[in-house]
Amino acid sequence: MERIASPVRSRARPPTFMRLPLDRDPTARDLVVLGVPYDESGRCPGTRLGPDAVRSVSALAHVPGADRGPGTFDLVDCVDGGDVDLTPPDPDTDTGRGPGGVPETLYRRLSHLLTGNATVLLLGGGRSLTVAALRAVAERHGPVALLHLAADPAEDHPEDEVRCRAVQEHLVDPSAVVRIGLRGGGAPDRAGGAATLDVGRFGRLGVRGAAGVVRHRIGRRPVYVSVAVDVADPAFAPGTGTRVPGGLTSREILGVLRCVGDLCPVGFEVTGVSPPQDRSGITAALAAEIAGELIHEYARAQRIPM
Template sequence: MYKPKDSSTSPRYTGVRTFMRLEQVQTTEDVDFVVAGNPFDTAVSNRIGARGGPQHIRNSSILLRPYNPDQGINIFDFCSGVDYGDFEIVPQNIHRSYDIVAEQLAPILEKEVVPIILGGDHSISLGHLRAFAKKYGPIALVHFDSHSDTWDNYFGEKYMHGTPFRRAVEEGLIDTSHSIQVGLRGPLYGPEDLTDPVELGFQTIPMRKVRHLGQQEVMRQIHERAGNKPVFVSYDIDFVDPAFAPGTGTPEVGGPDSFEALEYIRGLHGLNIKGFDLVEVLPAYDSGEITAALASAAAYEMITLIAMRKRDRLQAKQNERLQSNF
């Protein structure tokens, strides 16, 4: 069983920085999840620097503790996990990086271990989805973002952080009939930026509609859309209003606050989630490190979902045994 160091007996400022002070071990044995970095960031259209995102999030995560009071669970009573380190990537070579990362994900997915991948810019999701689709077939995507990332190209380039989900649809990696994008907002080049993801098959809930519907209804629609399909959750930190997450490459005002941002993750409990990525954290613009604090809390809530799913399965088995005795 792998769990974090106890910061009541081992000071937080000691040791190598890992997520939540987990052991840094590249293993798929006796673990339910791994936290891994994907520090590729040379496919952006504005600010560069998200390569530092994984370590920035780890640095903040030392304040996290194993008991999640909002979900009422001690995570490591039910699951085991490690900090897997960073995936190897090739700076400025997106295609080789995709291939290398997909290859490194394969043994993790083969063991049904849930990866929580810290980016990096959003272009990295295409490589992740290639690995997941190879394991699970076309997967349901639950995507929180201020941008749909379904452009056909930018600067004439087909592979950058604004295009991964169009490429994923074209490659048959996503089951769009079970996929949804939440939080879209901000000025656009034209109305096609809104209609393109719908034409590709996604359900979209722009941020203005999110406010009109309310969080509970949005979560109901997410669950209805995803159903029982294997799910990949992609969470761009610019989904959150830049007042609460300034450290990102393409900030858009008018998003959720930090509490709401975490509630959207908590509300995913019950989905058949196979993996997560959390992208576009940019340390250089992170005033007071508040983006890192939120991002580490978001990853923590993702881990909590894994623990809750395992707890629910254990309880279901116990109930089955009790019923069989009558």
């Protein structure tokens, strides 16, 4: 019997966000997408798998902003920087995974990236890592404003604790914080000064009214934009661990984020995707759309003609 030679297998390129070029040590870029494969304990395990899931589904997404003028990636120089290496530095200890180790690792990586690049968009990670990201951003820009979209605070990772720490460390300007999407009223604002639009107030104001509050409160201060995908109703994002109905729709989230281009954004994160809790993939698809919209709004914020 004649043997048939097996075809030569080409090496597959690692998936990147929206098929952007992969550059693990970028310099002089407008924006670097960075995965944070980190799994926090609590109500939403599996978030370490979020960055890969978002990248995979993003390959099928449309180029953000293409329906509003030139494609975003024709306007800003973006690359995918791969994932943050969260491997413990010493195998005999767990310092790379402990509560101090992972945030410090992320801070060092971001601090290095922001010395040679304009801004970073984080995919994945957990809410406890927001402070580490803010440390790196504030190191370059000083205390920043904060636009935070999230559902009601989880008991183990309360957003109020995150903001309190950020204010105490002078990373965030407490008078320029806007919280959108909390359900059940959320936690009391112990950090002080935040404009809180829970789902009830958001519903009364609508997307346009909520965007007006954001513009008025934040103005032209440098702003860090944090979106936890659990801000969406579970019908639109079942893979976040939140089962309480009444969140924002996908259209409302993307609609309110369109005001970011009127601000001065200096950093972004999209967190909370847990693929094991959503086999349909729609949570990862929503996260990819949110991240794409944020990149487009970053291009608008640079006042690039479109």
